[in-house]
Amino acid sequence: MKTRTPYRFVIGSGGTGGHLYPAIAVVEQIKSIKSDAEFLFVGTKNKIEARVIPELGYKFKTIWISGFARKITLKNILFPIKLLVSLMQSFFINIVFKPRVAIGCGAYISGPVVWSADWLGSKVLLMEQNSFPGITNRLLEKSADEIHLSFEESKKYFRFKDKLNVTGNPVRISMELKNKEESRLQFDLDKNKKTLLVIGGSLGAGSMNKVVRDNLESINKNEIQVIWQTGKEYYDDYNDCESDNIKVMPFIDDMSAAYSSADLVVARAGATTIAEVAYLGLAVVFVPSKNVAEDHQYKNAKTMVEGEAALLIKDKNLASEFWEVVSQTIKDDNKINLLKTNIKKFSKPNAAREIAERAIKLAELN
Numbered sequence: 001m002k003t004r005t006p007y008r009f010v011i012g013s014g015g016t017g018g019h020l021y022p023a024i025a026v027v028e029q030i031k032s033i034k035s036d037a038e039f040l041f042v043g044t045k046n047k048i049e050a051r052v053i054p055e056l057g058y059k060f061k062t063i064w065i066s067g068f069a070r071k072i073t074l075k076n077i078l079f080p081i082k083l084l085v086s087l088m089q090s091f092f093i094n095i096v097f098k099p100r101v102a103i104g105c106g107a108y109i110s111g112p113v114v115w116s117a118d119w120l121g122s123k124v125l126l127m128e129q130n131s132f133p134g135i136t137n138r139l140l141e142k143s144a145d146e147i148h149l150s151f152e153e154s155k156k157y158f159r160f161k162d163k164l165n166v167t168g169n170p171v172r173i174s175m176e177l178k179n180k181e182e183s184r185l186q187f188d189l190d191k192n193k194k195t196l197l198v199i200g201g202s203l204g205a206g207s208m209n210k211v212v213r214d215n216l217e218s219i220n221k222n223e224i225q226v227i228w229q230t231g232k233e234y235y236d237d238y239n240d241c242e243s244d245n246i247k248v249m250p251f252i253d254d255m256s257a258a259y260s261s262a263d264l265v266v267a268r269a270g271a272t273t274i275a276e277v278a279y280l281g282l283a284v285v286f287v288p289s290k291n292v293a294e295d296h297q298y299k300n301a302k303t304m305v306e307g308e309a310a311l312l313i314k315d316k317n318l319a320s321e322f323w324e325v326v327s328q329t330i331k332d333d334n335k336i337n338l339l340k341t342n343i344k345k346f347s348k349p350n351a352a353r354e355i356a357e358r359a360i361k362l363a364e365l366n
Contacts (some may be wrong), residue, residue, distance in 0.1 A: 004101055008097065011113075013105035019105045020043075023105045025028050039059065044065060063085075065082050094122070099117055102124050105126075111139065127147075127163055130299075131151040141158055170275070172352075175279065199265070207287075207318050224326075228248050267287045270300070278304075281343060
């Protein structure tokens, strides 16, 4: 009978790309170090993880859980029931899989998965992407053996200081800059025109989509071309904006090609986006979402803006400032190069590798 590998990892992650892709980055690194490692991702059936994880070839199980809304809503009535059911499901999943290490990535999904794995004897490694930690990680910190942070300022929100490591936010192995001209041709764009990339996160951003549409005449008049990720929920409202110069899509699978095509990026200030643009050294205008806990996207971006590594437009000022900032920046090569140089200083390119090595060490200790 074949002996099972000691390198078995259950990963509770999903809901958004900002929680999911750092987990994938760490798993890719573990796999590159320990080829016999086994992975089981646990998420929900109707979020991004349900599409991405099976496509990548990893084992995937679902639980019945959703986040607790911050405003009064009838959906919150179901939350206690969903939590109880998801805990039972997570116990069963962990009993069968027998992970040595549970990796939680901050999303509400990780709560029942990590807690049940810890109760059954697994080591626990938590990853926190944002400057203001989510409630799930703060609730799980007592169970954790290690907590890996993306921002130094996150430390003040945790009680167990000896568990904290400011490692950075992991970036996928596949994330790399490609040839700019070839990347633009991949999107059927002119290889010589200035190119703007607009990404409102994996779920899309209504205010960003609206401001792009409202400025299409100016964009086209100035011969700027756009790669525009609307988000799945918004795509049907904006796909009629597609043209030779404007490429509209619900989701971009090849982000390396999209980033490589861009002279300037306009994006939400999610921690994963920040990590990726810093890693690649891109010129970026951050538009922090106002619909996040403790305004953490603004806090994520503020330090970089103060270091002349990025530009920032508040969401409430987007309509009045978008075109002025984009038009003045995208054709100013000196400004673009300054932003690219400075943003690289905020990159921690070895984050995924370091966290992977720590996860392997925990598996060996268990």
